[in-house]
Amino acid sequence: MQQMLAVNTGANERSMDAIRQVIAGGSSSNMRAKGFVIPIVVRRASGARIWDMNGAELIDVNMGYGPHLFGYADPQYTEDIAAQLRDGAMTGLPHRLDLEAGELIAQLVPSMEQVRFANSGTEALMSAVRLARMSTERTLIVTFAGHYHGWSDTLLRRPVIPGALPASLDPGCEPGAPGMLPETLSHTIQIPWNDPDSLRAVFARHGERIAAVVCEPVLANAGVVPPAPGLLAMAREMSAAHGAFLIFDEVITGFRVARGGAQALYGVTPDLTVLSKVLGGGFPVSAFGGTRATMAPLARNEAFHAGVYAGNHAAMAAVVSMLRRISSSSDIYDKLDALGAYAESEVRKVFAAAGLPVWIGRAGSLMSVSLSTRRLRPEQETAEGPAATDFVLHRELQARCQRGGVYFHPNPFEPWFLSTSHTIEDINTVCGVIKDALLEIEDL
Ligand SMILES: Cc1ncc(COP(=O)(O)O)c(C=O)c1O
Secondary structure, rough: HHHHHHHHOHHHHHHHHHHHHHHHHHHOHHHHOOOOOOOOOEEEEOEEEEEEEEOOOOEEOHHHOOOOOOOOOOOHHHHHHHHHHHOOOOOOOOOOHHEEEEEHHHOOEEEEEEEEEEHHHHOOOOHHHHHHHHOOOOOOOEEOOOOOOOOOOOOOOOOOOOOOOOOOOOEEEOOOOOOOOOHHHHHHHEEEOOHHHHHHHHHHHHHHHHHEEEOOOOOOOOOOOOOOOOOHHHHHHHHHHOOOOOEEEEEEOOOOOOOOHHHHHHOOOOOOEEEOHHHHHOOEEEEEEEEEHHHHHHOOOOOOOOOOOOHHHHHHHHHHHHHHHHHOOOOOHHHHHHHHHHHHEEEHHHHHOOOOOOOEEEEOOOEEOOOOOOOOOOOHHHHHOOOHEOOHHHHHHHHHHHHOEEEOOOOOOOOOEEOOOHHHHHHHHHHHHHHHHHHHHHHO
């Protein structure tokens, strides 16, 4: 390990040291600051590749945490945004692109008849929750262990690894960061993911107080853990029966697991949906929305949501560019699913050949790969994969792969996000690098 780190001291290391002098922690996000075990500073990115300050070229499978469905610096996308920058990035006035952006979302995600745009997933989630609280005149929000909904006081909870705690209501529900108001916790409750009994129990005990159930319809922040069969439909039914909102946080899954997001894939319609990531293709933009009736308090300007940059013209150009392309390409999701399936089967082969246990969670091109502390049977993977994750050995693997020219995140809970820029050859290269790295870590 020492020797490996020595090999990588160079321009990346020097740049990182300099960045740390002016950016606290070296990154403007705590989540991202954990993203480099060996310093890596990007010079540029294109397609499925990044080039670092040492001049090394790496195949990236994390892809900036998911927005780049068509790869980095896609020429059409770049040109669409550049054209809008030349025509004015924001005026603070309504713009012709607002109409097209809203119409494209409504066409692709029919439950979102009306939307509001914001700049980040965190903001859009806060606004959706506030709207649910206002509309129901209740305050209690139910979330699921392991799900991440941004860093607001409203929703940030100390991370809980699904399956690591005994199933109970409110497992380990503690503030997610020092300085948060602990009182906000009394207005949220956390239940285990994929546990219908807990969902039933929370409605039986608190049904009259619940303003909203909020979930990632495919959990993608604790590895990728799809919903148990019938769970989303049950959440839908129970929320409706008790007068609560169902909010799907599709920041990751929207336009990723299917053209219409997880709600299309599983055939369950939420009251409110939050989108980001692929929505903007790498430009900071998010949206929340629902039916016209659900959004009526905002339409009447009674509910409050604002932002100088919310819905700025450059962001709308990014949304329109991404969604036009998504709506006009008939086969991208079939191709991405096929690429994801190929990657999964090849990665499984590599781990099997090395004799090391792996947990892979996947929904289409969204896929997590985690070294496991123990061998799991296929039927155990979803329920036990997150708790069996070997974080320490995964970091060893990540460091070696990064040195070998492949970047995935050092935290195995951060998924791979394959794009239309990744090729079968890229996946084969990635697998070859993992194979060599596994040979090295077998000896540790
Ligand atoms: C599912 C989910 N919701 C919300 C967020 C927060 O989004 P942002 O970081 O843009 O505030 C994230 C961020 O990764 C996310 O994965």
